[in-house]
Amino acid sequence: MRCDRARTRYLAGDAGDDELRHLQSCPSCRAEQTALDTTRRTLADPAIWAEPAPHIADLVVASISGVPPGAGDSQPRRVARWAGLVAVAAAIVIAVGVVLVQRPPQPDWEVAMPGTDAAPGSTALVKGWNEKGGTRLLLNVTGLPDAPPGSVYELWLTRDAVHVSAGTFTSAGDVELWVGVSRRDYPRLWVTLEPVDEDESLSGINVMDTGY
Amino acid sequence: MPKSTRPVSSRTLRRFAAGDPEAVREIYERYSKAVFTVTYSALRDRSLAEEAVQATFLQAWRASSRFDAERDPGPWLYAIARRAAVDVHRRERRHQSREAFDTDMAALPETFEQTWEAWQIRQAIDEMPPDQRDVIKTTYFLGLTQEETARKLGVALGTVKSRSHRAHQRLAAMLAHLDEATA
Numbered sequence: 001m002r003c004d005r006a007r008t009r010y011l012a013g014d015a016g017d018d019e020l021r022h023l024q025s026c027p028s029c030r031a032e033q034t035a036l037d038t039t040r041r042t043l044a045d046p047a048i049w050a051e052p053a054p055h056i057a058d059l060v061v062a063s064i065s066g067v068p069p070g071a072g073d074s075q076p077r078r079v080a081r082w083a084g085l086v087a088v089a090a091a092i093v094i095a096v097g098v099v100l101v102q103r104p105p106q107p108d109w110e111v112a113m114p115g116t117d118a119a120p121g122s123t124a125l126v127k128g129w130n131e132k133g134g135t136r137l138l139l140n141v142t143g144l145p146d147a148p149p150g151s152v153y154e155l156w157l158t159r160d161a162v163h164v165s166a167g168t169f170t171s172a173g174d175v176e177l178w179v180g181v182s183r184r185d186y187p188r189l190w191v192t193l194e195p196v197d198e199d200e201s202l203s204g205i206n207v208m209d210t211g212y
Numbered sequence: 213m214p215k216s217t218r219p220v221s222s223r224t225l226r227r228f229a230a231g232d233p234e235a236v237r238e239i240y241e242r243y244s245k246a247v248f249t250v251t252y253s254a255l256r257d258r259s260l261a262e263e264a265v266q267a268t269f270l271q272a273w274r275a276s277s278r279f280d281a282e283r284d285p286g287p288w289l290y291a292i293a294r295r296a297a298v299d300v301h302r303r304e305r306r307h308q309s310r311e312a313f314d315t316d317m318a319a320l321p322e323t324f325e326q327t328w329e330a331w332q333i334r335q336a337i338d339e340m341p342p343d344q345r346d347v348i349k350t351t352y353f354l355g356l357t358q359e360e361t362a363r364k365l366g367v368a369l370g371t372v373k374s375r376s377h378r379a380h381q382r383l384a385a386m387l388a389h390l391d392e393a394t395a
Contacts, residue, residue: 007387008384012377012380032387032388038329042329042333043333046353047252047256048333049352050248052244052245052248052261052262057240059266060236060240060244061237063269063270064236064270065233109263109303111263111266
């Protein structure tokens, strides 16, 4: 119990002479000294007390909604019989060839874009590839109704009050777009519903937004 | 008033391993603060740390079928969070030094070394009763004396002292427990 009291008071910064003497003379407590000092330093680090913004929980839930569980699980299955093994091996050779040809490289970043009150059931998982001169974007949009006739959905990348259009689409599903800026410089992604007309100003109808 | 964080039930862990998306929110509520402490400790940038938090839970979800629901998910999530922070750090380094081809991408700043201690301490803090947590947060984070803490929290000085003692006792016990686990 003496070790417990000495360590507790040392950690709290109010160890008296008795406790300090104990900490010096007790081999077990001496071995603990570095950990106690590290803990005191760590407790004063703002990172220990920081919390993610409340909306991150919704972004996490939205981001998994389009991803099947275990999607990263590529454990091979065991095949018992040699004939089956040959057939599976042949299939794997073909499949790997197809994957090597068709599978895009891993994105440089991905972010969930939840629906706003204007489209509460919608969400999009946006993947981005940083390329020379801009960013290739792949959106997997779910729950968004088709754009009404005479209108389109438009994706924007925004920094402060500067908006750069990444292009338009009209329905949910996989949408590939390109924008000539980087998300590093334009971190907010959002989608508006825009009438097809000569007015280039934003409609203000915000349907999905990474900052929502 | 903030609540102390409860452990995730074994039922929730089994649901997560079985691919139930509803279980993810419960696991997020339990572990997101510790995950953020790891990513923020490592990256020192709030928005990048939040991005790494998202990546952590997305990657955990993708790997959920390999998760053993009988085991404590903490160390598993810690490993994913640290890896996510490393990935974000290296991506940012690539952006910052496109022309510097000789940049050592394997080198990580010292902030990555202390993330396990930070995870453990954050976990211990999250499990504390709120009154104890408030006292040590006010003391360490705001740098107030015990007298100032008592005034700020509207409690007697003796109450602050006893809560502080119990909180530090809990932390000291955690360190002893860590020693036993690693011995």
